[in-house]
Amino acid sequence: MASAHRPTLRLVPATGEEPRSTRWFCGHCGALSDVVPAPPARVCGDCGLGLLLEARDDLVPQAGESFLIVDAALAVQALSAAAERLLAVREQDVVGRPVAELLAPADAEAGGPTGFAHAIHLSARGDDEPHRATVRPANVFGVRMSARVGLCGPPRASLVVLE
Numbered sequence: 001m002a003s004a005h006r007p008t009l010r011l012v013p014a015t016g017e018e019p020r021s022t023r024w025f026c027g028h029c030g031a032l033s034d035v036v037p038a039p040p041a042r043v044c045g046d047c048g049l050g051l052l053l054e055a056r057d058d059l060v061p062q063a064g065e066s067f068l069i070v071d072a073a074l075a076v077q078a079l080s081a082a083a084e085r086l087l088a089v090r091e092q093d094v095v096g097r098p099v100a101e102l103l104a105p106a107d108a109e110a111g112g113p114t115g116f117a118h119a120i121h122l123s124a125r126g127d128d129e130p131h132r133a134t135v136r137p138a139n140v141f142g143v144r145m146s147a148r149v150g151l152c153g154p155p156r157a158s159l160v161v162l163e
């Protein structure tokens with residue numbers, strides 16, 4: 001998969017660390033883009049619906065993974081088609097709603113009840129390091145999903161990938 005066109009753009013100002021490898025993906029279908037999109041071309045070429053977003057290699061959704069884009073105020077900004085099916089909601093019904101209406105921290109989460117929200121908050125504010133959390137659908141008990149949470153953009157937001 002290595003490519004000479006692999007983007008290495010930074011999402012956050014330089015901190016003295018080596019730039020991390022990142023990838024662009026569609027916020028609707030999750031398709032990966034090998035080229036860095038120019039601003040007018042940020043709409044996904046695969047589905048024609050989602051905007052292309054950039055995230056670190058170790059965070060970016062893999063084929064078939066469900067994911068959400070959440071802002072620093074913990075409001076849902078976008079939801080992948082796979083996440084719509086997984087959580088049995090439609091994107092247009094949940095955009096702008098609190099993510100807590102869709103996902104709750106799983107009881108056994110080591111970080112306590114605020115761990116999931118804290119990870120979203122940190123990454124949406126520009127923390128470049130991915131976090132892990134255990135969550136469940138807000139209205140379903142007994143189901144646990146592992147999630148990775150980290151920075152994506154632009155605009156800067158938190159990417160929550162359900163595994």
Ligand SMILES: [Zn+2]
Pocket residue numbers: 026027028029030031044045046047048049050
């Ligand atoms: Zn797409």
